[in-house]
Amino acid sequence: MKTTVGTLKDKKQRKEKITMLTAYDYLMAKILDEAGIDLILVGDSLGMVILGYNTTIPVTLEDVLYHTKAVARGVEKAMVVADMPFLTYQADKVEALRNAARFLQEGGAQGVKIEGGVLMAETVDFLVRRGIPVMGHIGLTPQSVNQLGGFKVQGKDIEQARQLIKDAQALDEAGVFSIVLECIPYPLARMITEKVSVPTIGIGAGPYCDGQVLVIQDLLGYFKTTPRFVKKYAEFGKEAKRAVAEYIKEVREGKFPTMENSYPLSNLVLEELEKNENS
Numbered sequence: 262m263k264t265t266v267g268t269l270k271d272k273k274q275r276k277e278k279i280t281m282l283t284a285y286d287y288l289m290a291k292i293l294d295e296a297g298i299d300l301i302l303v304g305d306s307l308g309m310v311i312l313g314y315n316t317t318i319p320v321t322l323e324d325v326l327y328h329t330k331a332v333a334r335g336v337e338k339a340m341v342v343a344d345m346p347f348l349t350y351q352a353d354k355v356e357a358l359r360n361a362a363r364f365l366q367e368g369g370a371q372g373v374k375i376e377g378g379v380l381m382a383e384t385v386d387f388l389v390r391r392g393i394p395v396m397g398h399i400g401l402t403p404q405s406v407n408q409l410g411g412f413k414v415q416g417k418d419i420e421q422a423r424q425l426i427k428d429a430q431a432l433d434e435a436g437v438f439s440i441v442l443e444c445i446p447y448p449l450a451r452m453i454t455e456k457v458s459v460p461t462i463g464i465g466a467g468p469y470c471d472g473q474v475l476v477i478q479d480l481l482g483y484f485k486t487t488p489r490f491v492k493k494y495a496e497f498g499k500e501a502k503r504a505v506a507e508y509i510k511e512v513r514e515g516k517f518p519t520m521e522n523s524y525p526l527s528n529l530v531l532e533e534l535e536k537n538e539n540s
C-alpha cells in the first residue's frame with residue numbers, strides 16, 4: 262500500500278515509528294522503496310552530496326525537479342517529498358504555489374518540504390488549502406546557514422527553545438502533514454512531538470520524535486567524518502575506493518577483461534574476415 266499523509270497520521274497515533282531517507286536517483290529510490298521505507302525525501306542536500314557545493318543555497322528548482330523525476334520512477338510505495346530550494350517559496354506565496362505544483366505535476370512527488378516556522382505559516386496554509394501536502398522543517402534550517410552562523414545545534418537557550426515550540430505549533434495549525442526537527446536537543450524535540458498533532462521526523466533530534474531521517478550517503482558511510490547524529494550502517498566509501506583501485510590495477514596489468522568478460526566470434530566469420538584482409 263502506498264504511504265499517504267493519512268498513513269503517517271495513523272502511525273503517530275499508534276506510536277509506530279516513521280522512516281524517511283533521502284534519495285536523488287532512480288536506483289537508490291528503488292532500493293529504499295523495496296526495503297520498505299515510508300518516505301523518500303529528494304533533499305536539497307543533493308547540492309552538497311551530489312553536486313559538491315558547500316551549502317544547499319546554490320541548489321535550484323530545476324536541480325531538485327530533475328532528481329525528483331528520477332526518484333519517482335523508482336518508487337511504488339513510499340511517499341516522495343521534494344525539498345523546495347532556497348528562494349523558490351520565501352518571496353511570495355503565489356510563486357511558492359506555482360513552484361510547489363511543478364514538483365507534483367512534473368516531478369511525480371506527493372508532497373513538498375519547506376524550511377521555516379511562524380514566518381512560513383501563511384504560505385503553508387496557502388499551499389495546503391490548494392491541495393499541496395507540505396512538510397515543515399525547523400531547528401537547523403540549512404538554507405539559513407549564513408544567518409545561523411554555521412551548521413549548529415539550535416534551541417539550546419530558553420528564547421530559541423520557546424521560539425521553536427511556537428514555530429512547530431504554527432506549522433501544525435497551518436496544516437503541515439509532518440515536521441522535520443533538525444539538530445535540536447532531544448528533550449525539546451520530545452516536548453514538540455507531544456505538543457503537535459502531526460508526526461515529527463528527527464535528524465539530530467534524539468529518539469523521541471515520531472520518525473527519523475538521514476541523508477542516505479551518511480548512512481551508507483560514503484564520508485570519513487560525519488556529524489554526531491549520524492550512524493554509519495555500512496562503509497560504502499572505503500569499499501568503493503577499494504573496488505575502483507583494484508579495477509585500475511587489473512586493467513593496467515592486463516588482468517581485466519578476461520575471455521569470460523569478452524564476446525567470441527565464430528570461426529567461419531573470423532576466417533572470412535581474415536581472407537578479405539589478406540586479399
Ligand code: KIV
Nearest residue numbers: 283304305306344441
Ligand atoms: O535536504 C535534506 O536532505 C534535508 C534533510 C536532512 C531533512 O532537509
